[in-house]
Amino acid sequence: MPRLRRMSLLNVENLKMHFPVRGGILMRALKTCKAVDGVSISVSEGETLGLVGESGCGKTTLGKAIVRLYQPTDGKLQFEGQDITRVSQRALRPIRRDIQMIFQDPAESLNPRLTVRDILEEPFLIQKQGTTAERRQWVGELLDKVGLASTAADRFPFEFSGGQRQRIGIARAIALKPKLIVCDEPVSALDVSVQSQVLNLMLDLQREMGLSYLFIAHGLSVVKHMSDRVAVMYLGKIVELAPSEELYHNPRHAYTKALLDAIPVPDPSKRRPRRLLSGDVPSPIDPPKGCAFGHRMKHPKWEQSVGMDLKLEEISPGHWVQKCPCCVD
Amino acid sequence: MSAAENILEVKDLVTVFDTDAGRVTAVDGVRFEVKRGKTLGLVGESGCGKSVTAFSINRLLPQPHGKIAGGSISFEGRNLAGLSVEELRQFRGREISMIFQEPMTALNPVQTVGKQLAEAILLHQKCSSREILQRSVELLTKVRIPSPEVRLQEYPHQLSGGMRQRVMIAMALVHKPKLLIADEPTTALDVTVQAQILDLINSLQTEMGMSVLLITHDLGVIAETCDEVVVMYAGRVVERAPVAEIFSSPRHAYTQGLLQSIPKIESVPKSRLKAIPGSVPAIETLLPGCRFAERSGRPHLPEHLNQRPPFIEISPQHWVEQCPVCVA
Structure with missing residues (x-):
């Protein structure tokens, strides 16, 4: 069934949010923390885009940059066709309604x-x-x-x-009857029985008011449940973006696979040996060269990715993945 | 069924806190057993008394407000409630160890990992500094921390969350305890790191023949790691069964609601979830009878609310608090 192409409400293009890391006696900027490093996403009217990743991957920073709680370092933020990347706080006020x-x-x-x-x-x-x-x-x-x-x-x-x-x-x-709500881990602090009430409420409100959500969370099962499409973020970059079901049934990036694999399944009959992901998310201050995830996995082909321009590619309609020799077959 | 099979037996435990507003009962007649070499999961929402139960076992209740007001806790046949402070000191770490939710607050921020490990080692052993170093390196290797010699010199803030939890586990395992109490050990961690830590606890358990009491609110974690499950609600055990049975045929309305309310990865996106209405009742307002009545959506008679339902074995090894309304 052909899906109606909905109008894009929010357009984020190659957004970067870098923070100076100060040190020394003069508190000079010694290094740069690249919390968000070239992210492009879009949210359509009435759509929920899920954003998932481990802590420290930059998902909250991205959310805050989108509502302009931060001034983005580089890139472009468009809301309803209007460029809001460098709009002054005063001029932002009417936009904040939405x-x-x-x-x-x-x-x-x-x-x-x-x-x-x-x-x-x-x-x-x-x-x-x-x-x-x-x-x-x-x-x-x-x-x-x-x-x-x-x-x-x-x-x-x-x-x-x-x-x-x-x-x-x-x-x-x-x-204020907004058009877009950025939800940063809205149910992570809640108990299981209450979490489902709040998720239901958010779904109801979306239907009633035609809201769009950018739903940020670290739990892939919650994100998948709430979203039309899901973006997987790793170390400041989107590594995979696909419709929810597609991402779950046909993950292409090794990181997405690892995330899916790590979710504890609430069914003891489905216990399985896991391929454990080793190590932690590297620091965005000195990110490894090339593919950051391949580096963490110590993948034999990681070296091939050094110096490559890693970009999201559309491998099937609506399914984007950051192609690198080590993480995508 | 004998004591030899059970390493820990908690019988009708009652733990109370004296507050400004009067005495509140946080744990109200809880009973369960941990079998030797097995993992028992204690699951429930915040405020249900699962952590207080753990603190009661290890006698870590905040003083002077918290105390055990009834029941017994016996560990290999010894009653823990009767131990003196000195006996307790000998007991902790050797027989029962505990790891906590947030390793950053459980570790000392101004001492190196090595110093803290040394402290744990010297608690029950006399060692030369060379032996201490050797043991520490061994321990960190055991919890799979890469380059242990370097890590020993570092402070907790220099480690990631997962590494800190590994250090906590290493400290807990110094004296090869028979029982490890893990209070939400992975709640503060990412899923990928959670999987690593659960796997680590699991393999150390097999290697050392240790029993584990795992406290969590995450049913996924329970399903993947436990042999038996105790479900707590508002200070009481509402259901207890082997793990497969809890998930395949839950009997109490609360357990059923809890299982239905979690979003599953295979569920249809944006479909409505089955939710339990309302929220956990406040501890001061608890009724003597069925405490889930208000949220169950099923009409309860006054007698159900005023009389404590019996805790019975409904089928072999499957126990349930038999409120006639909540257990159909």
Whole structure:
């Protein structure tokens, strides 16, 4: 069945986010930490793009650069066709209505001194929307939408459980009816039984409001469950990008295979010997030359990748992989 | 069935904490046994009492607030609750060792790995410094840390999360304990590193004939590593069975809900998950009867809420807290 080509909402082209590593007495920049090093992705309207990788791979930095909490070092960020890479913070304000963020730890991302009403009214106040009475009504509607009682409005974040707090975080993110929400590990801090409630809520809201998500997480099973397409990130670069089912059934990059292989399967009848991945993610400060994953695997063909221009190639419709001699057959 | 087969027997354990708001019961009549050379998984959500159970066994409850108010913990036939401080010191590390969730907070940040390992070795042994060095290198090699001589000179912050957890394991295994209690040993780690650490624990267990009590909230980890599973909810054991049985025929509504709520890698993307409504009840509001009643979505009668359901062996080796509503 031919799929309708949806309009691309967010376009990220060759985005780089480098940080100086300072040291010495004069605190000069001695080295560069290449947290995100040339990432190109796009998110269409109503789509969820999953972003998965180990800690330190740069997925959170990429998310923050997209909402412009960081000023990207290089590359291009386009939202609805408009270049927002270097737009000033003031000019960003109207755009921020359309791009929101949900954070991992709702206990830390909600101001403990504000009531839930204050927290949920803040987006409207910043955007100068509505009268006092209208805002009051909107807060009620938001709470209803995320499955909290209207009495929650006058309580403080600490009075809620983790799952309820994340609902408040979600309510704040959808307050201004955004088009895109960057979700950074939204359920990692939650218990299993509550995690599924929050995931269901996010799916419902997406259907109702036509939201797009950039869903960042380290758990491949959660990411696969939530996403239309999944991008696998390793050491600041995307190594594979494909529709969820395709990525799961037909992974091509050795890193994707290793990630899939490492997921503990909740079924004791499927216990199997694992091909264990050795070592850790290398530091983005002094990344190995050539293919970073081949280097970690000590692959015999790794040396061939040194000096190669490793780029994502489309090997079948919609399935992109970073081709290198060591990681892709 | 004898004590010889079980290395650890926990019977009707009750652990309480005295707080400003009064006494709360964190563990309320928990019973299970760890078999020699086997792995028992203790699974449950945060606040269900699984870590407090582990701390009770190793007598690491925060003092003076926490205490064991009832039941018994016997290790190879000896009652642990009766040990003096000095006896405990002899006991820990040799008989039972423990590893924790966050190795960064469990290791001393201002001492080198070598110094901390030496401390663990000298706890129960007199050694020359040459012997200590030799043993330390041996231990780090055993937990598969590359270039151990270099690592001994380093501080915890110089190691990655996985390496730190390996150092923790090395320290726990210095005196070849008979039982290793692992409290969420891989929760803070990436999946790839988690797989390495679980594999390591597994092979060391076989090599040393050790028993393991593995505490986790991750059913995937349970499925891959345990022989038997204890499911805890709100301070009590709701179900206990061999691992294959828990996953193939869970009997309690909570276990069933838990198993259904995890997104599985083979599930259809963007389909709705089966969720357990509500959240874990607060410890002060717990009822004497079935504690899962409120979230089960099944109507409970007052008698189910006010009377503690019996914990019975529903089929061989399969125990369940038999609330007539939650266990259909």
